[in-house]
Amino acid sequence: MKANQAVDALSALAQDHRLAAFRLLVQAGTEGMAAGQIAEALGVPNSSLSFHLAQLAESGLVHQRREGRSLIYTADFTAMGNLVDYLTENCCGGAGCDVPAAEALCED
Amino acid sequence: MKANQAVDALSALAQDHRLAAFRLLVQAGTEGMAAGQIAEALGVPNSSLSFHLAQLAESGLVHQRREGRSLIYTADFTAMGNLVDYLTENCCGGAGCDVPAAEALCED
């Protein structure tokens, strides 16, 4: 993963409405949620949410598909995993992390 | 973890110099790095980096300690873990995630 991609993904998540939307989509799994459903769930105007969803999609953390009249958004779990891996890469210089709190993330 | 803390942490990471600094500290482990070392490694003026380190510290992702004349920064691995947990919380509605790519992150 390139640094720029990681910054884009983190920027996408670094905003309360977008973070809430993303978490909603993580919890929704493969089924996803329509843009309108998300807007309603978050109490954000459609036009504002559309702006935020576009950024999440641009970053690669979510994708869009059409279903009837609705646009369904889904989280990209692979992208999320890549981001986490990027953060923890070469943790503690690799070769056996000496930080107990890091083991869950830094191993393998 | 509160939504605001997560947004703060993600905002802290959502900037190229700060992300690079944080990754450096993750790799440095408990030993950490002095502010000046980080600035030099990244090729960023001290005053600019100081601004960025303050944000990382404010978010709780890094901490500061004094050693001689230097201020040594270290990554907080627990905070990083909490952030990742917050993102993946209740993945796929919980109770057995049906997304293969998510298993590594969503289990337990």
Next chain:
DNA sequence: CTTTCATTTCGATATTTATCGAAATGTTGG
């Protein structure tokens, strides 16, 4: 093909953010 519905784009404004040199702070060693 026209109406209805879901969503996005536009536009204008307010807020936040990044940048870096110069000056200030605070610490150590002599």
Next chain:
DNA sequence: CCAACATTTCGATAAATATCGAAATGAAAG
């Protein structure tokens, strides 16, 4: 104490971002 050093704070400027109503787009249903 004074000099050297490491780092932060200040200040001013430039750039990016969030907001939301109104209008536009585009798909589907009758």
